[in-house]
Amino acid sequence: xxxxxxxxxxxxxxxxxxxxxxxxxxxxxxxxxxxxxxxxxxxxxxxxxxxxxxxxxxxxxxxxxxxxxxxxxxxxxxxxxxxxxxxxxxxxxxxxxxxxxxxxxxxxxxxxxxxxxxxxxxxxxxxxxxxxxxxxxxxxxxxxxxxxxxxxxxxxxxxxxxxxxxxxxxxx
Numbered sequence: 664x665x666x667x668x669x670x671x672x673x674x675x676x677x678x679x680x681x682x683x684x685x686x687x688x689x690x691x692x693x694x695x696x697x698x699x700x701x702x703x704x705x706x707x708x709x710x711x712x713x714x715x716x717x718x719x720x721x722x723x724x725x726x727x728x729x730x731x732x733x734x735x736x737x738x739x740x741x742x743x744x745x746x747x748x749x750x751x752x753x754x755x756x757x758x759x760x761x762x763x764x765x766x767x768x769x770x771x772x773x774x775x776x777x778x779x780x781x782x783x784x785x786x787x788x789x790x791x792x793x794x795x796x797x798x799x800x801x802x803x804x805x806x807x808x809x810x811x812x813x814x815x816x817x818x819x820x821x822x823x824x825x826x827x828x829x830x831x832x833x834x835x
Contacts, residue, residue, distance in 0.1 A: 671696040672734035678768075678775045683736040689773075690721065699743045699777040700729040700823075701761065704833055705784045709802040713751075715821070716798050721772075724798070727821045728808045729778075732796075740766075740777030748781070752800075753791030756781060764832065767825045778825065780833070805830055 670683040674695045684694045703711035710728045717723045732747045734740065741758055748754040764778040787800060811817045813827045 669733070670736055672736050672738055674775060678766075686733065687720075693773045695773045695775065697734040697738075697740070697743075697777070698774045699731040699734065699740050699747065699779065701731050701744050701748060701779045701781055702729045702764075702829060702833070703781045703783050705782070705802065707802075708833065709804055710808050710833070711783070711787075711800055712803045712808065713800050714798040716794065716796055718795050722821045725821045726811075726817075726819055728803070728812065728826070730797075731776075740779075744777065744779050751793045751796045753789075754783070754785075756783075764829060765825065767823070769823055772823075776823070776825075778829065780829075805833055 666686065669686045671686055671689050673681050673684040673689060674697060675681055676695055678695070684696070688694065689696050705711070712726055712728045713730060714726050715722055715724060730747060730751050731744065734743045741761060744761055745756055745758065748756055761779045761781055764780055767776045767778055769776055790800065792800065809827070809830050812820050812822060813830065816822055
């Protein structure tokens with residue numbers, strides 16, 4: 664369930680920690696905060712994409728090629744990535760399975776995003792989707808994600824800004 668009073672790991676524009684602020688206030692007033700994104704790719708070079716729940720306070724019903732969430736005060740990116748995968752998908756991952764890609768400064772969302780890549784070849788039927796967060800998941804090819812997100816900038820997808828760089832990395 665979305666908690667608008669949830670305290671976020673709040674930072675200044677240089678990513679230096681400040682006092683934690685509530686989620687709703689941070690989003691309404693543009694207070695910088697930290698989040699993480701985990702891109703999941705399989706051996707077929709497909710990306711696990713999610714359609715966000717209609718209950719989400721931002722981008723409800725849109726598709727995303729990543730999973731993740733906001734960091735709690737004092738939380739590290741890696742710890743958040745692991746807890747978000749467990750919460751949203753029921754996936755139990757080890758830190759050694761996550762590969763750090765970059766920390767991205769997302770000005771539009773006033774977020775510093777720790778971006779990770781996870782290779783996972785499991786069965787979608789084994790996932791336990793958190794209904795308040797994730798409506799459904801599908802595997803999509805790298806080419807399809809690139810077309811929808813980078814070239815067409817589809818309004819049905821969440822657009823951040825680092826996607827082309829990350830997709831090029833996934834092709835290697």
